[in-house]
Amino acid sequence: MKSVYHLPLLFIVVFSLGWSSSSADSHEDFLDCLSSYHPQESSLISRVIYTERNSSYSAILESSIHNLRFSAPNTPKPLVIVTPLNISHVQATIHCSKTHGLQIRTRSGGHDFEGLSYVSEVPFVVVDLVHFRSIDIDVENEEAWVQSGAITGELYYRINERTTNLTFPGALCHTVGIGGFISGGGYGLLFRKYGLAGDNVLDAQLVDANGRVLDRRSMGEDLFWAIRGGGGGSFGIILSWKVTLVPIPSTVTVFSVGRTLEQNATELLHRWQYVAPNLPNDVYSVVSISTVNGTETGRRTVLATFTSVFQGSANELMALMQERFPELGLVQDNFVETTWIGSLMFVSQLPNETSEILLDRTYRSTLLSPAFKAKSDYVRKPMPEIALQGLWSQLLEDVATTATMNIISYGGKMDEFPESALPFPHRKGTLYKIDYNIGWQEEENNNPQRYINWIRKLYTYMAPFVSKSPREAYVNYRDLDIGRNDEDGKTSYKQASVWGRKYFKRNFDRLVYVKSKIDPENFFRHEQSIPPRFH
Numbered sequence: 001m002k003s004v005y006h007l008p009l010l011f012i013v014v015f016s017l018g019w020s021s022s023s024a025d026s027h028e029d030f031l032d033c034l035s036s037y038h039p040q041e042s043s044l045i046s047r048v049i050y051t052e053r054n055s056s057y058s059a060i061l062e063s064s065i066h067n068l069r070f071s072a073p074n075t076p077k078p079l080v081i082v083t084p085l086n087i088s089h090v091q092a093t094i095h096c097s098k099t100h101g102l103q104i105r106t107r108s109g110g111h112d113f114e115g116l117s118y119v120s121e122v123p124f125v126v127v128d129l130v131h132f133r134s135i136d137i138d139v140e141n142e143e144a145w146v147q148s149g150a151i152t153g154e155l156y157y158r159i160n161e162r163t164t165n166l167t168f169p170g171a172l173c174h175t176v177g178i179g180g181f182i183s184g185g186g187y188g189l190l191f192r193k194y195g196l197a198g199d200n201v202l203d204a205q206l207v208d209a210n211g212r213v214l215d216r217r218s219m220g221e222d223l224f225w226a227i228r229g230g231g232g233g234s235f236g237i238i239l240s241w242k243v244t245l246v247p248i249p250s251t252v253t254v255f256s257v258g259r260t261l262e263q264n265a266t267e268l269l270h271r272w273q274y275v276a277p278n279l280p281n282d283v284y285s286v287v288s289i290s291t292v293n294g295t296e297t298g299r300r301t302v303l304a305t306f307t308s309v310f311q312g313s314a315n316e317l318m319a320l321m322q323e324r325f326p327e328l329g330l331v332q333d334n335f336v337e338t339t340w341i342g343s344l345m346f347v348s349q350l351p352n353e354t355s356e357i358l359l360d361r362t363y364r365s366t367l368l369s370p371a372f373k374a375k376s377d378y379v380r381k382p383m384p385e386i387a388l389q390g391l392w393s394q395l396l397e398d399v400a401t402t403a404t405m406n407i408i409s410y411g412g413k414m415d416e417f418p419e420s421a422l423p424f425p426h427r428k429g430t431l432y433k434i435d436y437n438i439g440w441q442e443e444e445n446n447n448p449q450r451y452i453n454w455i456r457k458l459y460t461y462m463a464p465f466v467s468k469s470p471r472e473a474y475v476n477y478r479d480l481d482i483g484r485n486d487e488d489g490k491t492s493y494k495q496a497s498v499w500g501r502k503y504f505k506r507n508f509d510r511l512v513y514v515k516s517k518i519d520p521e522n523f524f525r526h527e528q529s530i531p532p533r534f535h
């Protein structure tokens, strides 16, 4: 009765606001609901509620927007941002959003490629977990509890304070939030050795659509399976994760060498496809593709940068590369011995005077344009050289000077998990993943269409050479081009299974089953959330 009464009001808010700065009073009811949910804590909860009338609203909203494509004046903004300090604040927000017909978007690190943690076309509230970031490390048992709002870099840093022998198989980029990262599986420098982040989770704490606080035992194995790779924002708000820590050696070795087309980049990349997936588990191997002005020819050329991180000494890696990939022409000077933390800073090209930078959640990678569109592919059969030639001509188009591709080798430990171990299905037989990215400056945000058109054309070009039926994609590299749910959430199973099978293959069915049990009303939803079966 109550929610029916309030619905028309909310729609008036949206349209009269026009997402402009003139704030309406109509979400006062929602705010009243929040402060009366736990009257004894009302003073506390008001300290963590922001509307457009609070001067720090914009700063809080923008603090972890990691794709400035969604920071434009016409980007829909939340009516309210809540930065909970307590579980009861989370429960209050769920309860009041439900009774007032508002959608919730949960944000941990704000890296969603499509901005789904802080943008919605319907009236919404952001639950920003920036204060939920405590980290509790148990060195003896090689475990840790980490809250969702912590960034990967904080976890690396806090473990390293306690011991240099252990770490967590987290993300490459230190600013990635633990909450979204683990929710989508999560890979990084150690995934060929220890699997995904999701493969290394022992327990979790989740608040469901009814405000119940569940752990692994009370949520059951189906839901515990679903939250470790089924994508964020579908099942509830995950507050924290208990993870396994993994051993690392005291010496880690890195190399990174660039080869242009004139230096046989095509032949080398072609060969790499056969070499990298079969390297020992201790090697992480990536080829980054970009274009540069050739110094030799004066013409624009493709640069393929071959980077590896090895859990061991320079001598071992040098011998290995000499045996497996002599064509790359590595010399002794290319191999740099460092520590695990040093290797993270090396691959992200972070200023490395001090590791404190790992704690900086607002740091913006120099490797990525401020605003961007990205896509992903998985490859199961090596691409022929002729296909690479065609790829180069796409990359050498004038519009594409900021385009990059990262080609990340799979194999190793990833081959040992059955496809159904987690929702993440891209396991045995995957040679590598490709991510495509094209970026622009914030000033160009009003017309990024030519860049978006270019990356879509590239994606079409690649179709014959990548996985098919389904064409697989990584849920943590969210791409709304591959399909989206209806705004009202009344999405059919058939419609959702188009993008669902790309991200999850046959695991999509089990995700739908789990969703139907935990959130049959489809309260937690977004453009690519898992739909309940009979909705």
Ligand SMILES: Cc1cc2nc3c(=O)[nH]c(=O)nc-3n(C[C@H](O)[C@H](O)[C@H](O)COP(=O)(O)OP(=O)(O)OC[C@H]3O[C@@H](n4cnc5c(N)ncnc54)[C@H](O)[C@@H]3O)c2cc1C
Pocket: 066, 105, 106, 107, 108, 109, 110, 111, 112, 113, 115, 116, 117, 129, 148, 170, 171, 172, 173, 175, 176, 177, 178, 179, 180, 181, 183, 184, 185, 186, 187, 188, 231, 232, 233, 234, 236, 237, 238, 239, 365, 368, 476, 477, 526
């Ligand atoms: C610069 C950059 C580098 C990256 N590097 C890597 C990498 O090395 N490895 C990798 O695997 N991926 C990487 N990614 C992708 C990244 O893993 C995903 O974007 C991930 O979803 C980000 O998590 P987040 O918490 O930062 O994002 P958010 O935008 O906060 O969340 C992403 C999604 O999860 C939901 N969500 C967030 N927190 C919760 C929660 N606590 N409970 C329930 N749902 C939640 C959100 O609503 C949203 O749908 C990178 C992305 C960027 C932009």
Ligand SMILES: *[C@@H]1O[C@H](CO)[C@@H](O)[C@H](O)[C@H]1NC(C)=O
Pocket: 046, 047, 048, 049, 050, 051, 053, 054
């Ligand atoms: C935002 O403004 C409201 C109304 O003035 C106030 O009650 C609340 O405490 C403010 N929020 C924060 C975080 O200061």
Ligand SMILES: *[C@@H]1O[C@H](CO)[C@@H](O)[C@H](O)[C@H]1NC(C)=O
Pocket: 085, 086, 087
């Ligand atoms: C709420 O969080 C604050 C700050 O973290 C803490 O001091 C307080 O004890 C918490 N209250 C409850 C009821 O959990």
Ligand SMILES: *[C@@H]1O[C@H](CO)[C@@H](O)[C@H](O)[C@H]1NC(C)=O
Pocket: 162, 163, 164, 165
């Ligand atoms: C780390 O491992 C080394 C040898 O492997 C050992 O000597 C050292 O005590 C360990 N340090 C910690 C803090 O566990």
Ligand SMILES: *[C@@H]1O[C@H](CO)[C@@H](O)[C@H](O)[C@H]1NC(C)=O
Pocket: 262, 263, 264, 329
């Ligand atoms: C490129 O490959 C050719 C043929 O294999 C070889 O002769 C040449 O030296 C290579 N060039 C470079 C720069 O490595």
Ligand SMILES: *[C@@H]1O[C@H](CO)[C@@H](O)[C@H](O)[C@H]1NC(C)=O
Pocket: 292, 293
């Ligand atoms: C490459 O050359 C073009 C044209 O000469 C120039 O505008 C551009 O700034 C150069 N780019 C780099 C990265 O040097």
Ligand SMILES: *[C@@H]1O[C@H](CO)[C@@H](O)[C@H](O)[C@H]1NC(C)=O
Pocket: 338, 342, 352, 353
């Ligand atoms: C820091 O980076 C520079 C440049 O990449 C490198 O020469 C140096 O060895 C690095 N220092 C450490 C401590 O890793």
